[in-house]
Every structure is written in structure tokens, then in C-alpha cells.
Amino acid sequence: MKHNQTLLFSSLVIVIMMLFITVSCNYSEEPIISLEVQVLELKDEEYKHVGTFGLDNPSKNDFRKFTFNLEMVHSDEIIRKVQFPSFWSDIWKKSINSIDNIDRYWFGNAHTQDNESGQVSYSIEFIFYSYGVSEEEIKTAFHSIPFKILWETKEGFRVENDYIVGDVIEFVGLQL
Known part of the structure; x- marks a missing residue:
């Protein structure tokens, strides 16, 4: 009788382990998404690179730095897509210049990394x-x-997140 209980217990442990392994192999972990959109004060070193020709009595406080950082890391089980109107176009310049009749965009840079193997970043x-x-x-x-950030698993589970840059901006440590 004791031998049957041991055999039953061992069989139960094996079945549970096989179930656990099967479930964990089929589980697609959600991607890690980090989004940061900020308007910041310039540091003294940054202001040294700002050309102020043509401005009346300019100061460091007359300028701000805009930053947009989106990173997404995911397993190979995830299929993803990030959609912008046109990340590399002059849409950023047009947007900040749309405030009034003043050319507000001074200078900047952009960087994209898009690895199909599981990482994407836009800065x-x-x-x-x-x-x-x-x-x-x-x-x-x-x-x-x-x-828009879209992702789905190979099993068909799909997530779609829509954003508007103006809604996610944070103003860090400053008063305009």
C-alpha cells in the first residue's frame, strides 16, 4: 500500500511538472514599454551651444529642451509595431513652430533603434x-x-495603445 502511495505521489509530481513546463513554454511575456516625454530647463553647458543672434537680451531661461524617449523590450514571441506620422520628418519642428509666428525650433537630433529580435527605441x-x-x-x-504602439503574441493576443504627444508631456522642474 505504501508503495502505491509513493508511486501515485511520484506520478502526480511528474504530471504537475510537465503541466508547468508546458504552460511556461507557451506563455508569452508582455513587453516592457517605457515612455518619457519631457520639457526641461537647459543646463549651463547646453546653453553655451545655443546661438542667440537676433534676440533681444536672451537668457538661458528663454529656452527649453524637449525630449521624447520610447523603449520597448520583448521576447521573440511578440510581434510589434510602432507607428508615428513620420518620426524623421520635420513634424517636431512644425509642431513647436505652430504656437505663433516665431521660429521656436532651434536645433536637435533623433535616433531610432529597431531590432526585430526584441528591442525598439525612438529618441x-x-x-x-x-x-x-x-x-x-x-x-x-x-x-x-x-x-501608436501595437503588439501581439503569435497565438493572436493583441494590444493596441494610442497616444498623443501633447497628452503625455511632463514639465520637469520649471515654470514657464
Whole structure:
């Protein structure tokens, strides 16, 4: 009788382990998505690179830095797509310049890394002339930039997240 209980217990443990292994092999982990959209004050070193020719009595506080960072890391079981109106176009410049009749975009750069093996990142950073502009005007200017993050598992589970840049901006440590 004791031998039958041991055999039954061993069989039960084996079945549970096989079930656990099967479930974990079929489980597709959700991707890790990090999104950061900020307007920041310039550091002294950054302001040294800002050309201010043509401005009346400019100061460091007349400029801000805009940063957009999106990173997504996922397993090979995930199929993903990030959609922008056009990440490399001058849409960022057009958006910040749409506030008024002043050329507010000063300079900037963008970087994209898109590895099919599980990592994607989009980064843009630029300096803009912020004198006389409110936080609300900046948010409104970036309402023209929607983007979408889509991902799905090979089993067909699908997630779609829609964003508007103007809705996710954070103003860090500053008052405009």
C-alpha cells in the first residue's frame, strides 16, 4: 500500500511538472514599454551651444529642451509595431513652430533603434525658444503628433495603445 502511495505521489509530481513546463513554454511575456516625454530647463553647458543672434537680451531661461524617449523590450514571441506620422520628418519642428509666428525650433537630433529580435527605441531631443509660451500652448502644439504602439503574441493576443504627444508631456522642474 505504501508503495502505491509513493508511486501515485511520484506520478502526480511528474504530471504537475510537465503541466508547468508546458504552460511556461507557451506563455508569452508582455513587453516592457517605457515612455518619457519631457520639457526641461537647459543646463549651463547646453546653453553655451545655443546661438542667440537676433534676440533681444536672451537668457538661458528663454529656452527649453524637449525630449521624447520610447523603449520597448520583448521576447521573440511578440510581434510589434510602432507607428508615428513620420518620426524623421520635420513634424517636431512644425509642431513647436505652430504656437505663433516665431521660429521656436532651434536645433536637435533623433535616433531610432529597431531590432526585430526584441528591442525598439525612438529618441528625439531638441532645443526650442520658449520665451512667452505657456505649458498649455506647448501641449496644444504637440497634439498634432499621434503615435501608436501595437503588439501581439503569435497565438493572436493583441494590444493596441494610442497616444498623443501633447497628452503625455511632463514639465520637469520649471515654470514657464
